[in-house]
Amino acid sequence: MSYAIIGFGKIGHALAKAFARSGIEVSVATTRDPESFASDAVAIGPKVTATTLAAAVKADVIFLAVHFESHPDVAKALPSWHGKTIIDVTNAYGVPPEDLGGLPSSAFIAKAFSGAKLVKGFNHLLAATLDQDPAVHGGKRAVFLASHDKEAAEEIGQLTERLGFAPINLGGLSDGGLLVQARGNSWGRLIFKDLVKFD
Template sequence: MSCAIIGFGNIGKAVAKAFAREGIEVSVATTRDPESFASEAAAIGPTIIPRKLAEAVEADIIFLAVRFEAHPDVAKTLPSWQGKIIVDVTNAYGVPDEDLGGQPSARVVARAFTGARVVKGFNHLVAAVLDQDPAAHGGRRVVFLASDDDGAAAEIGKLTENLGFAPIKLGGLSEGGLLVQARGNSWGHLIFKDLVKFD
């Protein structure tokens, strides 16, 4: 399964570092020309491949690490996202609840990416924590996952483990998504929690 990260800010780079630590290849893209961030990608590791946005969205699994407000523009890149898994790493902090129609932010993202299987994940840790080796305090740093598609959640759970984290599934987007989202001026009970699981 091919992977890509759309967005190369602090969170996108932190996710890229997780891939680099395990020597797993991942494409990275922004709306900018890949040459403009090629040196930053190279500094993270040789498995971090800068690509044009149109190339990166061909991947099977796409980590959406852009500002929440930018997700509709990314969604327009393809007419259909059928067969792809979108890992929603966004947070809608500062976005008024009425703009979300009373829905969890992950549901809003899912509507934009027609046909995709959406998994909310990797968004509850701040970049400075996500950036670190997930082997912490004798355990593994926890990543919460929420999805309405059990198969997609299982697939991202396996990838999460391959990246060294401990995945914990929270259920569907409406239940689990609410626990790990920042929206408006509030946040769910599990957002920004840095937890470690001991095997």
């Protein structure tokens, strides 16, 4: 299984650090030349590799960590996303609900990535929190996941555990997903909730 993070801002950096802590290889990409951020990637860890957008979209699992408005540009990178799993880390705060056709923001994004399995996740934590070691006071920091695809949610739940977090499955995008989305001038009820799960 191969992994990529598209978007290398604060959230992208935090996700890359999670992979580095767990010793899992991941590529990072933006729309810029990878040489412009290669030193930042190397500084995070030896298993983090800067690459082009065209190379990153070849990964099996892709974290979409760009600004919400930039997702159509990423979606154009492939004619079909069949066989890919996209983890939507975006937040559509400030985007009017009518611009989303009344859909949850992740369901709207799913339309752009035709054929992909889409899971909403890792978006509810501030970058500074996501950047920290998820092992907290003997427990694990919770990451909320939502998807219409049960198999994809389970797959990403397993990856979430490998990254050291505690996955909490909220169900589909149209119900649980609403708890972790932002759109218009509102935030879902679980946005910014930094919770820890204890066994």
